[in-house]
Amino acid sequence: MTTQDMLDERYGRRRSPARRWLIGGAAVLAVGVVAAFGWFTVQGSLDAVxxxxxxxxxxxxxxxxxxxxxxxxxxxxxxxxxxxxxxxxxxxxxxxxxxxxxxxxxxxxxxxxxxxxxxxxxxxxxxxxxxxxxx
Structure with missing residues (x-):
């Protein structure tokens, strides 16, 4: 058992898989928003005169x-x-x-x-x- 596991057991903390999914989903969403913004910026400048x-x-x-x-x-x-x-x-x-x-x-x-x-x-x-x- 690791120290972190012993501390979690001692103080009654549990690691929630739902929290990990939430953080992972938020990270994927943030990367998607940045990628979309970058694409729209590049697309707009391709036809610039x-x-x-x-x-x-x-x-x-x-x-x-x-x-x-x-x-x-x-x-x-x-x-x-x-x-x-x-x-x-x-x-x-x-x-x-x-x-x-x-x-x-x-x-x-x-x-x-x-x-x-x-x-x-x-x-x-x-x-x-x-x-x-x-x-």
Whole structure:
């Protein structure tokens, strides 16, 4: 008989198998929650698109030329919403540009935005990965 067994017998303590199952189940649940959180984090970053506006030029009162670069998953088509605003931050031009899939990670583009009035700025509002390839 071990010392622990003698102490347990002396003081009337019993080791419960249910407690061991409870601790084991809680540990398995905790590992599962951490694994699920890790998977969702990785899955979300696989389709992440980063975009930077590199330049804009006001062509005339009816157009803005916008330069931007994207960093997107290789082999995935991307769409970007590009926008032109006036001095009061009102949207005077807007369009969605679909970018075909490519093998490179980072690419640069120049696009024209038709406007309804003279713009003072142009920028990329947002970009996202398309579920089907752009045509």
């Amino acid at each position: 980063d975009v930077d506006t590199t330049s804009f030029a006001i062509v005339d009162e009816h157009a803005v030329e916008l330069g931007f670069q994207i960093t997107a998953p290789p082999g995935r088509a991307v769409a970007c919403a590009i926008e032109a605003q006036d001095e009061d931050h009102g949207v005077v031009g807007w369009r969605v540009v679909e970018i075909e899939a490519a093998d490179t990670h980072a690419r640069a583009f120049r696009e024209m935005i038709p406007t309804t009035a003279e713009a003072t700025t142009g920028f990329v509002n947002s970009c996202w990965v398309l579920s089907s390839p752009a045509t």
